Amino acid sequence: MLKDRIESLKKELIDYSLFIQKMFEDSIFSLKNHDLKLSEKILKEMEDFANRKEVEIENECVSIIATNQPVASDLRTLFTILKINNDLERIGDHCVNISSRVDSLKSEKIFERNKDLEKIYIVVKRMFEDSIKSFVNGDINLAKEVLEEDDNVDMLRDKIVKEIISGINKCEGDSFLEIVIMDVARNLERIADLSTNIAEDTIFMITGKSVKHHFEKI
Amino acid sequence: MVKEKIKVENFNLYFKDKKVLNNINLSIFENKVTAIIGPSGCGKSTLIRSFNRMNDFYNAKVDGKIIFDGININDRNIDLSNLRTKIGMVFQKPNPFPFSIYDNVAFGLKVKGINDKSFIDEKVVKSLKDVWLYDEIKDRLFDSAMSLSGGQQQRLCIARALANDPEVLLLDEPTSALDPKSTQKIEELLEVLKKKLTIIIVTHNIAQAGRISDYTLFIYLGEIVEFGETKKMFTAPENKKTEEYITGIFG
Numbered sequence: 001m002l003k004d005r006i007e008s009l010k011k012e013l014i015d016y017s018l019f020i021q022k023m024f025e026d027s028i029f030s031l032k033n034h035d036l037k038l039s040e041k042i043l044k045e046m047e048d049f050a051n052r053k054e055v056e057i058e059n060e061c062v063s064i065i066a067t068n069q070p071v072a073s074d075l076r077t078l079f080t081i082l083k084i085n086n087d088l089e090r091i092g093d094h095c096v097n098i099s100s101r102v103d104s105l106k107s108e109k110i111f112e113r114n115k116d117l118e119k120i121y122i123v124v125k126r127m128f129e130d131s132i133k134s135f136v137n138g139d140i141n142l143a144k145e146v147l148e149e150d151d152n153v154d155m156l157r158d159k160i161v162k163e164i165i166s167g168i169n170k171c172e173g174d175s176f177l178e179i180v181i182m183d184v185a186r187n188l189e190r191i192a193d194l195s196t197n198i199a200e201d202t203i204f205m206i207t208g209k210s211v212k213h214h215f216e217k218i
Numbered sequence: 219m220v221k222e223k224i225k226v227e228n229f230n231l232y233f234k235d236k237k238v239l240n241n242i243n244l245s246i247f248e249n250k251v252t253a254i255i256g257p258s259g260c261g262k263s264t265l266i267r268s269f270n271r272m273n274d275f276y277n278a279k280v281d282g283k284i285i286f287d288g289i290n291i292n293d294r295n296i297d298l299s300n301l302r303t304k305i306g307m308v309f310q311k312p313n314p315f316p317f318s319i320y321d322n323v324a325f326g327l328k329v330k331g332i333n334d335k336s337f338i339d340e341k342v343v344k345s346l347k348d349v350w351l352y353d354e355i356k357d358r359l360f361d362s363a364m365s366l367s368g369g370q371q372q373r374l375c376i377a378r379a380l381a382n383d384p385e386v387l388l389l390d391e392p393t394s395a396l397d398p399k400s401t402q403k404i405e406e407l408l409e410v411l412k413k414k415l416t417i418i419i420v421t422h423n424i425a426q427a428g429r430i431s432d433y434t435l436f437i438y439l440g441e442i443v444e445f446g447e448t449k450k451m452f453t454a455p456e457n458k459k460t461e462e463y464i465t466g467i468f469g
Contacts, residue, residue: 074465076453
C-alpha cells in the first residue's frame with residue numbers, strides 16, 4: 001500500500017540522515033584531532049555509502065510516484081523526501097571536503113587557533129539535527145527556528161573571512177592555515193544552508209506552502 | 219482572465235422527500251475543464267444532470283438557480299430541447315443509436331428540422347474530424363455504429379453532441395468502460411475541445427481528474443466540500459475531508 005511504502009521510505013531517509021550526521025561529526029572530529037585514519041574512512045568508505053544510499057532512496061521514491069500517482073500530503077511527503085535526500089548527499093560532500101583537509105594540516109589544531117570556528121560548528125550541528133527532527137516529528141516551529149539561525153551562521157562566517165583577509169593583508173599569521181580555516185568555515189556555512197533547505201521543505205510538506213526566498217508567508 | 223459560464227446559486231435538489239443536493243453554490247468557468255469527484259452516491263451524477271435538466275426524467279424537485287447565459291435554466295418556461303442542444307451530454311456507457319455512423323451524427327440536426335444535405339454532410343465530417351474518428355472510419359460512414367469499438371463509439375457519441383454546436387459538454391464518467399488507450403485518446407480530445415467548449419466531467423478516477431481538469435469540485439453527502447484549482451487541490455487541499463478522499467483514506 002502507498003502509505004506503508006511512504007512510511008518505510010521515510011524510515012530509510014531518517015537512517016540516512018543519522019548516517020550523514022555521524023559523517024559530519026566524524027569529519028570535524030578528524031580535523032580537530034588530526035585523526036588521519038578517521039578521515040580516510042570518511043573519504044573512502046562513508047562517501048561511497050552516502051552516494052549509494054542517495055541513489056537507492058531516489059529510485060524507490062521515483063518507483064512509488066510512478067506506480068501510485070500520489071496526491072496531496074502523500075505527494076508533498078514524497079517530494080520532500082526526494083529533496084532532503086539530495087540535500088543529505090550534498091552535506092556528505094561537504095563532510096568529504098572538510099575531511100580532505102586533515103592530511104595537509106599535519107598536527108595544526110585549527111579549532112584552537114580560531115575560536116569562531118567552534119562557535120559556527122556548534123550552531124550548524126544544532127541546525128542540522130533540528131532540521132531532521134522537524135521533518136521526523138512534523139514540527140513546524142522547530143523548522144522555523146532553523147530558518148532563523150541561518151543569518152547567525154552567515155554573520156559568523158563573514159566575521160571569520162573578514163578577520164583572515166585583514167590578517168593576510170597585514171602579512172600576519174600562517175596564510176595556508178588561514179585559508180584552510182576559511183575553507184572549513186565556508187563548508188560549514190553551506191551545511192547550514194542545506195539544513196535550511198531541509199527545514200523549508202519540511203514546512204512545505206506540512207503546510208503545502210513554499211517559504212523559499214520568502215515567497216509565501218506561513 | 220477566466221469568465222463565468224454557469225453560476226449555481228443556493229441550489230437544492232430532492233427526489234421525493236430526500237434532499238440529494240444541499241445548498242450548492244458554484245461557478246463553472248468558460249473554456250475550462252471542471253471535474254466533479256466524490257464517493258459513490260454523493261450526488262456527482264445528479265449535479266451534472268442538473269446542468270441540462272436531465273433530472274426532470276426522475277421527477278426531481280429543485281429550488282435555487284442555475285444561471286446559464288444570463289437565464290435561470292430551472293425556470294418552468296425554458297425550452298429544454300434548446301437547452302440540451304447548448305449543453306450536450308455524454309454518458310458512462312457509449313450509447314450510439316442503432317443507425318449508421320453518419321446518421322448518428324446527423325441525428326440532432328435532423329431532429330432540429332435541418333434538411334440541407336450538403337450542410338449536414340459538412341457538419342458530420344467536421345464533427346467526426348473533431349473527435350479524431352473520421353480518418354479511422356471514412357470508408358464506412360454508412361456502416362452500423364454498433365460495429366465500432368467501445369472507444370470509437372464513445373468518440374462517436376461526443377461527435378453526435380458536437381454536431382449541435384454545444385457551448386457546454388457534460389461527461390458522466392465517459393471513460394470508465396474504456397481501455398487505457400481509448401481513455402487516453404478521450405482525455406487528449408478534451409484538452410483540444412476545451413478551447414471551444416466548457417467541459418464538466420464526473421469521474422471516479424482521481425488521477426484522471428488531476429490529469430485533465432483545470433478545476434475540481436469535491437462533493438460529499440450532497441454538499442460541496444471543496445472547489446478550486448485542480449493543481450492546488452491535488453497539491454495542498456484546504457479541507458481534511460478532501461485530503462482523505464483523494465489520498466484514498468476513504469471512499
